[in-house]
Amino acid sequence: MASKFINITLKIWRQKNSQAKGSMETYKLDHVSTDSSFLEMLDQLNEQLINERKEPIAFDHDCREGICGMCSLYINGRAHGPDTGITTCQLHMRMFKDGDTIYVEPWRSAAFPVIKDLVVDRSAFDRIQQAGGFVSVNTSGRTIDANSIPVPKTDADKAFEAAACIGCGACVATCKNGSAMLFVGAKVSQYALLPQGKVEAKNRVLNMVRQMDEEGFGNCTNTGACEIECPKGISLENIARMNREFLTAALSNED
């Protein structure tokens, strides 16, 4: 793992707050280790800005190992940058060449307003979850034994694959319609595939889809860009399953 160093130019979206008008600003950054992650490169830029008495760039990040879903950068026109199956914090500078110009923007979607610079507000996802993304079981510790309902391995595996969604919003940012159906489809699918989720399945899908629409997310036109940019490889099948669930629920709903 011999480190190399590159010099780059960055064009980064700066915006003071949600009301302010933003613009792309240009920064030069030298001596970036190719072993650095993209966010470590931004740390380095911020250190440089601080030393120059300029305001550092605000960006969301936390775990820096690809699981918390907090980082959210649109890099060179792609959610989480030029690699597949990763979050921005897992993007490494070895993906770039000396002399490259790199464009960095926040997630762009009407439902994800910019808070500052590269930081956006994704609380719409939380509200969708609150509308039905749960099994209504209280925490008594007096439920039935965990093994009393066998779950076929294929169902458990598929439920897990859907549940692996990290809620980062790359699907929305990537979609030309700003649709959240991959995110919602994954949550609906996780529960639809498990016996524990069946009881409330109808209300769940109806409520989550209603909330999704209220938040201003667009519709799915089956382009499939979300699946390609999803860092966790959440499959489009989940959208199909949600549509089936929705249709069944809408047609047979007794309310």
Next chain:
Amino acid sequence: MSILDSKIPEGPIAEKWTNHKNHLKLVAPNNRPKIDVIVVGTGLAGASAAASLGEMGYNVKAFCFQDSPRRAHSIAAQGGINAAKNYQNDGDSIYRLFYDTIKGGDYRAREANVYRLAEVSGNIIDQCVAQGVPFAREYGGMLDNRSFGGVQVQRTFYAAGQTGQQLLLGAYSALSRQIGLGRVQMLNRHEMLDLVLVDGKSRGIIARNLVNGEIERHSAHAVVLASGGYGNVYFLSTNAMGSNVTAAWKAHKKGAYFANPCYVQIHPTCIPVHGTNQSKLTLMSESLRNSGRIWVPKKKEDAEAIRAGQLKPTQIAEEDRDYYLERRYPAFGNLVPRDVASRAAKERCDAGFGIEANDTNEGVYLDFASEIKAKGKQAAFAQGDHDPSEERIIELGKKWVEEKYGNLFQMYEKITDENPYETPMKIYPAVHYTMGGLWVDYNLQSTIPGCFVAGEANFSDHGANRLGASALMQGLADGYFVIPYTVSNYLADEIRTGKIPTDSPEFDEAEKNVKDLIQKFLTNNGSKSVDHFHKKLGLIMWNKVGMARNEQGLKEAIEEIAALRDEFYKDVYVPGNADELNPELEKALRVADFLELGQLMARDALQRKESCGGHFREEYQDAEGETLRDDENFKFAAAWEYKGMDINQSELHKEDLKYEYIKIAARNYK
């Protein structure tokens, strides 16, 4: 000196919790909506506590600094969660989980708490399955298990390498349900900056809205701190960037004792440090030690050649490899507890056998070649091929490994640009978890009435070393199954109190202190960034309060941190304003507290003149380099009382640990 009452209930250990619950006071359902509870942090402990208290009918306010409660760092736990279900019929029981945890903790944990943890562990799995957590299953539809370090049974439940994520999303779903029902008010992007005491009781917090910078007052009848551990005092750790000690430290400054701060878990299998701009270290799950064998070259010249890039690990012959864990600990082999595995790696690297070409040559191999062959052969046989070719075996073996650890292998490759299916992983220990934390009694109440502490933020269950897959268990046990009972017991005396006003002098003063500190940082006009100081602190901590400690180094650390802290207040530069999203200001407020905590950790390590679990004092080891405990003099939890910024004034209180059900013995994994 000792005024610590751990409030352990009377009676046989197996009946303590049940009897205790039966005698705790209750709050009637009609009274619960009149009572406010604050929960700080939304990881496994916080989210589960907030959800449970919300279900019961209390008015709950939950706080997290992230943009969503789902992002708390519990999400990053990979390997699994322990529970004494004995589904594998390999002799597991509540007693055995209790015993393994006490022994794993090197006989420095409180028996009654640990027994309760083991007792409720099975309920956690039941609860999570009922919530729709998709654990790994076998083909028959039953839950699958695996092994973790320090035990000889298979009791770890998992969801690929993302168990923490799945459990947290389960707790988050329960929390979301309560938020949707209006029983929990969720305050995202808020950071607690002080605890407010009124008449000696915990009555609320001061929090900063991180988006608009507003300093807010929130009152409550009780406060539950579930704000995680303090590993980021080392700057480089496996913790998330935002993980911090501030909430716990503010409580400490207001009177909550801080226990065993020197007990830090250094996790043996992390990706080695690569460079000076590195911001964090990445863990490779302990579950990999089920399948990977750890080694370094037997010959120093081979290690040197590897570091120089002249030799590849795959070129080292089997007989020239030193599988040092299998050699030193044949009974547990690669599955010794974390502290033992970490020290053994350090010992080999210090002796010159490290294989990583970084500044310190620190790295060892974690090799999957043997497992790929063994599992490939099994898979071929299962398919009826009793004479498989070498290529077939390797192909099937890789497939098996991918199914089991695919996401971890992918993560490793993305970070290092090396393919672990073809060449061994390089790993080295890194700071991972902190066993120390705010001192709590059996009810998880700190020394401040009404201030409860759950999860990693408290000190109670893991002694001097935590076993793998036990952090998730403790977080959920505290939040789902302990806090709801014990907090209610406390609140039963609060039904006549009425709303706690926030216009009291106590809130005035706390708010003023917070605002003054923020102003101080923003107008300091120093010359160096917050990170500059944080990295310096991290180096002092790693070198002198890290994997191996000695008296001289610890004394130096206390002095050096004091000097660094003075420099920090004189020379730190924090850009931006108070009334906006200002990540540098957030960092400055956190590092200020780390600069106090670091000293206390060193002081605690200095007073503990023995080696136990994650605390290794070089002066106290046997001829083979194993830890030497001193049960006669140090069989106690060290709980520190804050007495001002001069750490030498902090007062030590001791809670004697009694072992009535487990015979205290030297820890032996040989």
